[in-house]
Amino acid sequence: MQLSDGSLTQCGHRVLALGLVVLIVGSMFASVAAAQSAIGFRNAEVSATTVTVGENVTVSAEAVNVGDSRGGYSFEFERDRVRFEKIRVTIPANTDRRVSTNISFDEPGTYRITVNGNQAGRITVQPARARVTSETESQRRIDVRANGVSPTGPTGFDIPSSNRTFALQNWSTTTGETAFQQYLTEYTNRSVMPASVPAPEQSTVFGVIDFESDDGFEESTVRIGVNDSVLANSTLERDEVTVYQHNGTVWEPLSTSVTAQQENRTVYEATMTRGTTYAVGRMTADIAIENTSYGITLSADGPRLYVNARLRNAAPIAGTYTGVMRVNGESVNRTTVAVPASGDANISLTHGVTEAGSYNLRLNRTSVGSVFISESQAAATQPTESRPASETPTGTAAATPSGDSGDDSGPIDAVPSTVFGINTLYVVSGLAIALAAFVAILLLLRRGGDGGGGQPETFDPW
Numbered sequence: 001m002q003l004s005d006g007s008l009t010q011c012g013h014r015v016l017a018l019g020l021v022v023l024i025v026g027s028m029f030a031s032v033a034a035a036q037s038a039i040g041f042r043n044a045e046v047s048a049t050t051v052t053v054g055e056n057v058t059v060s061a062e063a064v065n066v067g068d069s070r071g072g073y074s075f076e077f078e079r080d081r082v083r084f085e086k087i088r089v090t091i092p093a094n095t096d097r098r099v100s101t102n103i104s105f106d107e108p109g110t111y112r113i114t115v116n117g118n119q120a121g122r123i124t125v126q127p128a129r130a131r132v133t134s135e136t137e138s139q140r141r142i143d144v145r146a147n148g149v150s151p152t153g154p155t156g157f158d159i160p161s162s163n164r165t166f167a168l169q170n171w172s173t174t175t176g177e178t179a180f181q182q183y184l185t186e187y188t189n190r191s192v193m194p195a196s197v198p199a200p201e202q203s204t205v206f207g208v209i210d211f212e213s214d215d216g217f218e219e220s221t222v223r224i225g226v227n228d229s230v231l232a233n234s235t236l237e238r239d240e241v242t243v244y245q246h247n248g249t250v251w252e253p254l255s256t257s258v259t260a261q262q263e264n265r266t267v268y269e270a271t272m273t274r275g276t277t278y279a280v281g282r283m284t285a286d287i288a289i290e291n292t293s294y295g296i297t298l299s300a301d302g303p304r305l306y307v308n309a310r311l312r313n314a315a316p317i318a319g320t321y322t323g324v325m326r327v328n329g330e331s332v333n334r335t336t337v338a339v340p341a342s343g344d345a346n347i348s349l350t351h352g353v354t355e356a357g358s359y360n361l362r363l364n365r366t367s368v369g370s371v372f373i374s375e376s377q378a379a380a381t382q383p384t385e386s387r388p389a390s391e392t393p394t395g396t397a398a399a400t401p402s403g404d405s406g407d408d409s410g411p412i413d414a415v416p417s418t419v420f421g422i423n424t425l426y427v428v429s430g431l432a433i434a435l436a437a438f439v440a441i442l443l444l445l446r447r448g449g450d451g452g453g454g455q456p457e458t459f460d461p462w
Contacts, residue, residue, distance in 0.1 A: 038067025039091055046113055046121035052129050053147040054179065056102045061115040063089075064096040075099050078114045108148075130157040130171065138189035140164065144171060144182040151176050154221065164188065165227040166207030166280065169267060173220040180215035182275075195246045195277040202315045204234050205281040206241070217275035224280055225265045236282050243270035246277040250316045250341035253283070285319020287311055287339050294361050294368045297350075298380050306350040307361055307368050313339040325349035326362040354378060 040063065047058035063073050070092045077085040085101045105111060105125040113120045128146035135141070142159060149155045156172040166188050173182065187193045187208040190200075194210045197203060206226050211217075224243070231238060238258065244251040260267035272278060290312040297304050311321050318341045325333040332351040339345040353359065356378040361368040 038069075038093075039063055039065045039071050039073045041116050041118060042096065044113075044115035044118050044120035046123060048123070049121055050124045050126065050129055050131075051105070052145045053106060053108060053125060053127055054104055055145060055147070056104050057113075057123055058100050058102055059085075059113055059115065059120050060098060060100040061118075061120065062096055062098040063091060065091040065093055068093050073097070074116075076116055077101055077103075079103065079111055081112075081114075128155045128157055130159050132160050132162075138187065138192055140167070140186045142168065142184045142186075144173075144184060145180075147179040149178055151178050165230050167225050168209065168222065169225050170223040171220060172222075174218045175216040176218055177216050180213065182211065182213040182215070185210045185212075193277075195279070196249070196316070197279060198251070198283050198315055198317065202286050202317070203279075203281060203283040204236055205279050205283075206230055206234075207280050209278045209280075211272075211275045211277065213275060219271055219273050220275075221269065221271045222278070223259060223267055223269050225262065225267050226280065228264050228266060231266065234281075238266055240282055241266075241268055241280065242282055243268060243272075244279045244281075244283060244317070245272050245274060246279070247274065250318070251279065251283055253317070283317040284315065285313050285317055285321075285339060285341075286315040287313045287319055287321045289363065289366050290344070292363060292366070292368045294371065296371055296373065296377070298377065302352060302354055303373050303377050303380065304350045304352045305359055305361060305371065306348065307363050308346065308348045309363055309366075309368075311337070311339050311345045311347055313341060313343055313345075316341050318343075321345070321347065323347045323349060324364050325351055326364075327351055327353075328360050329362075 042062040042064050044059070044061040047060075048055075051057055059077055061075050061077075063075070065071055065073075070090055072088060072090050075085075075087045075089070076083055077087075084103060087099045087101065089097050089099060091097045103113070105123070108125050108127050111123045111125065113123060127148050128144075130142055130144045133141050133143045140162065144157050146155050152174070154172040154174045156170065158170055159168040161167075161169075164186070166186065168184060168186060171184065185194075187210065188206075190197060190205060193205075193208045195208065197205050197208065207224075209222070209224075222243070226241065231241070241256065243254045243256045245254060246252075254270040254272065256268055256270045258266060259269040268280065288311070290310040292307065292309045294305070294307045297306060305327060307325050309323065313319060318338065320336050320338050322334060322336045324331050333349045335347065335349055337345050337347050347363075349363070353373060356373050356375045358370055358372050360370045
């Protein structure tokens with residue numbers, strides 16, 4: 001069948017129209033494809049590669065649009081090829097866009113994180129880990145975290161190594177909880193240490209560790225490295241170094257041992273019983289005699305000299321005081337007493353004597369006073385007790401025996417047993433005899449004046 005000229009013309013118009021439609025639609029799809037092809041993936045990363053169970057990690061990705069028009073782009077985040085997040089964004093022309101999301105892990109292990117098939121990082125998940133969050137010349141802050149650990153057993157943390165002269169190496173803690181977070185800060189400069197460290201004349205401190213946490217605490221065992229050069233510049237021997245824990249206003253010494261000898265460094269170990277501030281070095285008590293009293297007591301065994309003293313410890317660390325009683329320069333007795341931190345204690349010493357005489361009393365190098373024992377006191381065998389008197393300051397004690405007695409003997413009579421070393425009975429008897437003789441002579445003189453052989457009042461020898 002032949003087509004007429006009009007039909008051919010009409011058919012051409014239809015073909016032309018169809019071609020134009022195809023061209024327009026093709027152009028639209030081409031422009032969209034060109035816009036999409038102008039957006040490209042740039043990079044992806046994770047905020048941490050080692051975390052604890054339950055700790056969030058931020059995954060970030062970035063895409064760029066180098067085209068002349070805006071376009072849409074999708075970010076697909078995967079953990080070990082399993083998608084856990086999808087984010088759709090619109091990116092304007094000639095700009096980039098960065099997106100991020102968080103992920104945490106319920107089990108320890110190593111996980112591969114990708115975004116649109118591009119690796120962002122590999123994350124190692126641990127039940128416990130420690131990391132340094134900040135460090136300056138005088139301090140280092142360490143963040144300790146754990147999740148899914150035993151609440152009854154210790155959780156150990158290896159602290160990142162450091163060449164600091166004083167540094168934590170290991171922290172093993174029991175908290176009674178399955179998840180916890182702790183903050184440990186090392187200090188090597190005394191001026192910025194958080195707790196009141198004893199004065200330099202009372203302590204040698206190499207460093208301090210400050211503990212902070214809102215979670216539970218039962219005990220912790222710590223290993224601390226101290227450079228040998230620091231030890232050499234101090235007055236301490238290696239085995240004299242002690243770890244102390246702060247308790248209120250005082251410091252408590254902990255059992256400390258040398259657990260390792262590394263190159264140029266000694267490692268000490270101690271177990272803490274409270275979450276607080278810890279110091280490493282040596283602290284000494286500052287104990288002095290505050291006041292004294294002394295005297296004589298008479299017992300069934302004879303007279304005894306005694307010295308009592310009040311001791312005062314000015315340091316915030318407990319200590320012991322060994323007192324030596326010296327009589328006339330000779331050491332005759334000694335005893336040791338414990339004196340609490342920033343507190344007081346009493347010390348008392350006695351010594352028996354068998355001979356009369358004067359005795360000078362000293363407590364260590366402090367002069368206390370002198371007492372005199374008579375012949376009768378030296379020979380006494382009945383329980384007696386010296387008269388009480390108030391205490392006097394050290395070095396200014398009265399020469400007469402004063403102070404409280406240290407035993408339960410009876411009182412001494414108010415009349416002294418001797419006068420200038422002579423028995424009081426003899427002195428009184430002698431005075432009575434002398435008084436009687438004086439009265440007799442006086443009477444005889446009065447009788448002679450009344451005419452008993454005397455001269456008359458008118459007698460004149462001239």
